[in-house]
Amino acid sequence: MLQLSKFKGGLKLDGHKHVSTMHAIKQARLPEKLVIPVQQHIGLAPEILVSVGEQVLKGQCIARASDGISASIHAPSSGHISAIDEQPVAHPSGLAALCITIQTDGKEQWCEPSPLAESYRERSNKQLLNIIRDAGIVGLGGATFPTAAKLQSCEPEKIQMLIINGAECEPYITCDDMLMRERAKDIVLGVQVLQQLLTADQTIIAIEDNKPEAILSLQQALQKQAIDNIQVISIPTRYPTGGEKQLIKVITGKEVPANGRPADIGILCQNVATAYSVYRAVFLDEPLISRIVTVTGDAINQPGNFEVLIGTPMSELIEQSGGYTDNIAGLVMGGPMMGFSLPSDNLPVTKACNCILTQIAEDTQSPPAQACIRCGECTDVCPANLLPQQLYWYCSSKNFDRAQDLHLFDCIECGCCSAVCPSHIPLVHYYRFAKTEIWAQEKERQKSDNARQRHEFREARIAHEKAEREEKLRLKKEMLAKKKAEEAGQPGDSDPKKAAIEAALARVKAKKDAATEKPKNTDNLTEQQQQKINEADQRRQRTISKDEAK
Amino acid sequence: MHFNNATSSPHMMRDDGISQLMLQVLIALIPGTLAMFYFFGWGLVFNLIIAISVAIATEAAVLKLRKRALKSTLLDLSALVTACLLALALPPLAPWWLTVIATLFAILLGKHLYGGLGFNPFNPAMVGYVVVMISFPREMTFWLLPSTINPAALNIGETFNLMFLSQLPATMSWDSISSATLLDGIKNHLSQDHLLSSLASNQQLSALVGKLSGTGWEWINLFFMAGGLWLFKKRIIDWRIPFGLLTSLSLVSLVFYLINNEQYLSPLTHLFSGGIMLAAFFIATDPVSASTTPRGRIIFGAGIGVFIFIIRQWGGYPDGIAFAVLLMNMAAPLIDYYTVPAAFGKRDEP
Numbered sequence: 001m002l003q004l005s006k007f008k009g010g011l012k013l014d015g016h017k018h019v020s021t022m023h024a025i026k027q028a029r030l031p032e033k034l035v036i037p038v039q040q041h042i043g044l045a046p047e048i049l050v051s052v053g054e055q056v057l058k059g060q061c062i063a064r065a066s067d068g069i070s071a072s073i074h075a076p077s078s079g080h081i082s083a084i085d086e087q088p089v090a091h092p093s094g095l096a097a098l099c100i101t102i103q104t105d106g107k108e109q110w111c112e113p114s115p116l117a118e119s120y121r122e123r124s125n126k127q128l129l130n131i132i133r134d135a136g137i138v139g140l141g142g143a144t145f146p147t148a149a150k151l152q153s154c155e156p157e158k159i160q161m162l163i164i165n166g167a168e169c170e171p172y173i174t175c176d177d178m179l180m181r182e183r184a185k186d187i188v189l190g191v192q193v194l195q196q197l198l199t200a201d202q203t204i205i206a207i208e209d210n211k212p213e214a215i216l217s218l219q220q221a222l223q224k225q226a227i228d229n230i231q232v233i234s235i236p237t238r239y240p241t242g243g244e245k246q247l248i249k250v251i252t253g254k255e256v257p258a259n260g261r262p263a264d265i266g267i268l269c270q271n272v273a274t275a276y277s278v279y280r281a282v283f284l285d286e287p288l289i290s291r292i293v294t295v296t297g298d299a300i301n302q303p304g305n306f307e308v309l310i311g312t313p314m315s316e317l318i319e320q321s322g323g324y325t326d327n328i329a330g331l332v333m334g335g336p337m338m339g340f341s342l343p344s345d346n347l348p349v350t351k352a353c354n355c356i357l358t359q360i361a362e363d364t365q366s367p368p369a370q371a372c373i374r375c376g377e378c379t380d381v382c383p384a385n386l387l388p389q390q391l392y393w394y395c396s397s398k399n400f401d402r403a404q405d406l407h408l409f410d411c412i413e414c415g416c417c418s419a420v421c422p423s424h425i426p427l428v429h430y431y432r433f434a435k436t437e438i439w440a441q442e443k444e445r446q447k448s449d450n451a452r453q454r455h456e457f458r459e460a461r462i463a464h465e466k467a468e469r470e471e472k473l474r475l476k477k478e479m480l481a482k483k484k485a486e487e488a489g490q491p492g493d494s495d496p497k498k499a500a501i502e503a504a505l506a507r508v509k510a511k512k513d514a515a516t517e518k519p520k521n522t523d524n525l526t527e528q529q530q531q532k533i534n535e536a537d538q539r540r541q542r543t544i545s546k547d548e549a550k
Numbered sequence: 551m552h553f554n555n556a557t558s559s560p561h562m563m564r565d566d567g568i569s570q571l572m573l574q575v576l577i578a579l580i581p582g583t584l585a586m587f588y589f590f591g592w593g594l595v596f597n598l599i600i601a602i603s604v605a606i607a608t609e610a611a612v613l614k615l616r617k618r619a620l621k622s623t624l625l626d627l628s629a630l631v632t633a634c635l636l637a638l639a640l641p642p643l644a645p646w647w648l649t650v651i652a653t654l655f656a657i658l659l660g661k662h663l664y665g666g667l668g669f670n671p672f673n674p675a676m677v678g679y680v681v682v683m684i685s686f687p688r689e690m691t692f693w694l695l696p697s698t699i700n701p702a703a704l705n706i707g708e709t710f711n712l713m714f715l716s717q718l719p720a721t722m723s724w725d726s727i728s729s730a731t732l733l734d735g736i737k738n739h740l741s742q743d744h745l746l747s748s749l750a751s752n753q754q755l756s757a758l759v760g761k762l763s764g765t766g767w768e769w770i771n772l773f774f775m776a777g778g779l780w781l782f783k784k785r786i787i788d789w790r791i792p793f794g795l796l797t798s799l800s801l802v803s804l805v806f807y808l809i810n811n812e813q814y815l816s817p818l819t820h821l822f823s824g825g826i827m828l829a830a831f832f833i834a835t836d837p838v839s840a841s842t843t844p845r846g847r848i849i850f851g852a853g854i855g856v857f858i859f860i861i862r863q864w865g866g867y868p869d870g871i872a873f874a875v876l877l878m879n880m881a882a883p884l885i886d887y888y889t890v891p892a893a894f895g896k897r898d899e900p
Contacts, residue, residue: 329553363561373668373838376788379842379843418560
């Protein structure tokens, strides 16, 4: 028997599960119109393959996964494409998104399936991954991360444990519960496909102990087929034990590193509904075109679970559940802890839609928030081991640096802190605000960084061009000057005036020289003449010196 | 169908609020209060009445000035808790104006000048207490003998006259009515170079000594402790602050007691004397001014315990709870800063 451990914090919540588990899963009626959002998963949008007016068959791929993390979309039923445009979708932002609308023809005509059934065992990992990828399977636990990408991103030989998450810890939601109760055998087949892909030593299906029927059903399915390499584990009911990291902590006692993935510690998690979709894809060659949706809450006449085609309007499901009661006040997609309010019920069911929760007025009105008295109840229940009270303090005062120091981004937005706050402060709301604000700032900073770089580049370019121009001008001037000088006949620097002066000076000097050296008729003298001259000179010299002496 | 009430998740909130928390704190105070009433008489009742009315009037006036919602804030009952704690801490024969001043300072200076509930860095009740403690030291000694050993217990009328009109009953003097508390008496006793073993020779003091600690006080503390444990069971208070306080006080006093039991009181006497249990379960646990991190709360409580011992043993005041709490209030932000727990998955990081 596995030794279970505990994660810190969390809440014991009133499950309200029985509300929607009274009846078996019902098939939702085929609506006249299916509105299929193109983007239903985390990652890149797929590439649309069809155009308006085109006939499509049930299961036909209408948008192919683009390279990288993406998932394909398939026609949930046969009919023709009536529109490809923006439609309101179920998204917290309330914004419209690109959708493909199919006018159904009621024939439910399938495109040619080629199921592998048991022969999948002879297929390579690559082939199986391709099947899962082509079937458009995404994580149905809520994150809608493309399953093939998740499987591919880990090295199969490093995974020691495969955990199939059937915890379903949020109150009211029972779609996984009902799936496990009714289709345990198929889930097991799907898990076996995953096992083949991963070659994990240990495979565990973890189910909260408030679902004894589901546990029993899976145990029986395993017994019947004498499968002993899959274990069904009953875990204590405690929100949010279905969170991937919390579940791993409960089962293994290990904590997934804060910025890491379960694969880093040799674990891979998949939701039970995802495993079931893998079964449908591999054994029946059916892509992900439907899912189980819980319609529940305090304001619906006949709560229950439906197998619903993706794209079915929620209003259809409400109608098939006997409609709202008179005290309907609000609608939530998902559970009461992490789901988001819907502006209307005229929205299509997507791969992420596990639950449609109807609310009465009491649930939609929160009492006015009072001052935080720092009681610390939020700290006690935080499963991420944060200090929600201090985070609130810094988020509300927009001191985002300090909020990040206190690990704001490790918050999983489970809502435990808000649920226990005696001052009724919508704490998670503040964290979401701070996160988006920080992302926006980050984007803004990147943008301004880019702008600054562009500006600097431009400045540099202008400066460079200016320098270039100046250099050119200088060269040109130089050339001109050179040319002129050459034209003047003299190399170098010759000013005509100066030259003239110099020439004049030279002439004067020459004249002077000539004047001092010229009276030279003494060149060709005889000795006698020379002697006479010398004597005369001596005399002259003597008289000069006599005069001087006087 | 359209809905226009988009709310942010979670869509579940608890039904009760601050008022219910405060109400439970008030309920938990009842056993200890009754015990105090039994031992110290009508003065406590008058103190409570004065403190509560002044607290509510002050809070209402401030809220009006600050243009805040009157009803919802008054109904959070936090001012009531402050008033009650203060009334329980003040001497039961304190003149009426002393309680008025203390309450005024608690609510005005301790609470609203900082922005009201949730924003006060100091415990308001202790702020009020310290103001009168420093300003009117004589009146702060107006304790009387526990009723079980008091030959001249005052009736309601006599108490009223004494507190509001400062008129003593005809046949009595102050000295015959008032009495030092055990801690005060022992402090005097020791300061005169007497040893603890010679306590028996002091007739007045030995009468004050009870089974656990002081006559009457041991019961009062036990009843406050019972109320505190009930709060803990109801998950209104966290175990860490009382645990830190009581453990550190026990340990520190035990060490000194073992070193010299002639100079230092036993841990048991320390724990059940004065307002220790009131402080541990009701005063130090005021979440607004305390540390908020799990580890921080233990440190916060432990710090108060140590300061109480230091002030009792070497300080100028007989009991140091108020100062100890305020000192640790000051340290709370720093403690919080250094005791942030490792987030999930970050345990291995430095």
